Structures are given as C-alpha cells and as structure tokens.
Amino acid sequence: MQHLSPADLSILLVEPSAMQRKVITKHLLKEDISNIEEANDIASARASILNHVPDLVISSLHFPDGTGLELLHHIRHSEPYSDVPFMLISSEYRKEQLEEFKQAGVVAILPKPFNSEHLGTAINSTLDLLTTDELELELFDIHDIRVLVVDDSRLARNHIKRVLTNLGVQRMTEAVNGAEAKRILEDEMFDLIVTDYNMPELDGKQLTEFVRNQSQQSHIPILMVSSEANESHLANIEQAGVNAICDKPFEPHTVKELLFHILNHEH
Secondary structure, eight states: OOOOOGGGOEEEEEOSOHHHHHHHHHHHHHTTOOEEEEESSHHHHHHHHHHOOOSEEEEOSEETTEEHHHHHHHHHTOGGGTTOOEEEEESOOOHHHHHHHHHTTOSEEEESSOOHHHHHHHHHHHHHHHSOOOOOOSSSOGGGOEEEEEOSOHHHHHHHHHHHHHTTOOEEEEESSHHHHHHHHHHOOOSEEEEESSOSSSOHHHHHHHHHHTSTTTTOOEEEEEOOOOHHHHHHHHHTTOSEEEESSOOHHHHHHHHHHHHSSOO
C-alpha cells in the first residue's frame, strides 16, 4: 500500500474572497497542507489546472464568471485531469443546489463555516481516493468479486468505480438504471450490487425488491447509495432488503468498512 499524508497533497483553492482564502488556508496549514495554489475565479482556476494538475480542488460555489458546478463539469470532462478529487465549500443548504455536486462524485461538501474536524474528514477521504488499499476478505479474493454498479449519472458511476478499484475490485459491470440492471442480472451472476437510489424507469428500491423477490440471485449483497438523509425514507429503503446504505458523497473509508462487513459473511 502506498502511503500518502496530508503534507504530500497539492491543493488548488478556488475562492473569490481574499479573506475567505486566508481562513481556508489557515485551516489547511493546521492539517499540514502547505502546497496551496490560489485562484479567485473560474478562468484563473482553469489556467492553473492546465499549468499544474493538483491532487485536490477546493472550490466555492459562486464566482463573478460562473459557478463551482461549471468548474467541476469542466474538470470531469477534461481527459488528462477528469478524476481530480473536488471538494465544495458552500453556505448553500438547498438540496437541489447540492444534488448535482453529489451526483458528480465530489469527495466532500463542507458547510460555511466549517471546522477542522469537517476538513480533516474530507482530507482523509481525498487521501483514500489517491491511495490503493486493497480489501482483504476471509472468504473471497477481492480481485474475483463481480460487482454491478447501477447509477444514472456517468460521473457518479466513475467515482464509485474509482473507489472500488482502489479497494482491489477488478470486475465491474455498469448499468444506467434499475431497468438495465434487471436485464443484466438475467444473464450474468454477481457477488455485489452497488446501486443509486434515485433513478428513472426503475429506482434502487424497486431494483432491490426485484432482486430479493424475483431474481435467481436473491442472496446478492446490495449496497445502496443515497443522497437522501430522511430517516423514515432510509428505513423504507432498508425494508426493501438492502444490506447497507451509504451517503453521497461516496466516502472511501466508509465504503471499505461496509464492504468488509457485508462481504465477509457467508450469504
């Protein structure tokens, strides 16, 4: 396993306010991160990334020349650096505003104001994303595990696959929604399903019910990924028969613990 520490990270901090940049930089220095480039708008951030690809982009939401979401989409669709981890810092609490960031596979969404604990957790998630740390299981070789990844967002699927790849998973099949997953499950066998909750045609709960009640593979462990934090809603998903529920952003450390738990038991 390759070991990285916060001090190894190079950060691009994109924030229009000079005062806010100072505050965030102070927090980063407390985490031993001193390799920090700064940009105050989208144009200078894009120029900075072209000049030097950072290990992590930390971005605000609003800029004079665009939004953090536009910057994230530019990064995700630019081949040489499309998988650079992205962290949003925002005082925005409206669910629909943050949902697109969650779907695009951000490493963390930090509130304004955030504290050192928030930042520390997000930095650890970034280190996990940049580090290969294979999952060791008692009953299986992680390289042989066959995983079906179901999400209608290509960016979210890419983020999930990256986390799973770092854990040693090599055999992954993708489906764009529950309906496609159903068709695939009729022809292929899997050891694990990782599915989003919100999807068109057939959502994650309906897919879980199909697997548990109608498929030939009713025993497959299912990890549900959901950006819904509502407790009654989550209880409803659990009743459908999922083995574990994971929030978006999809945090590598949490995923590793969940997979260790659900794959280390005979089904």
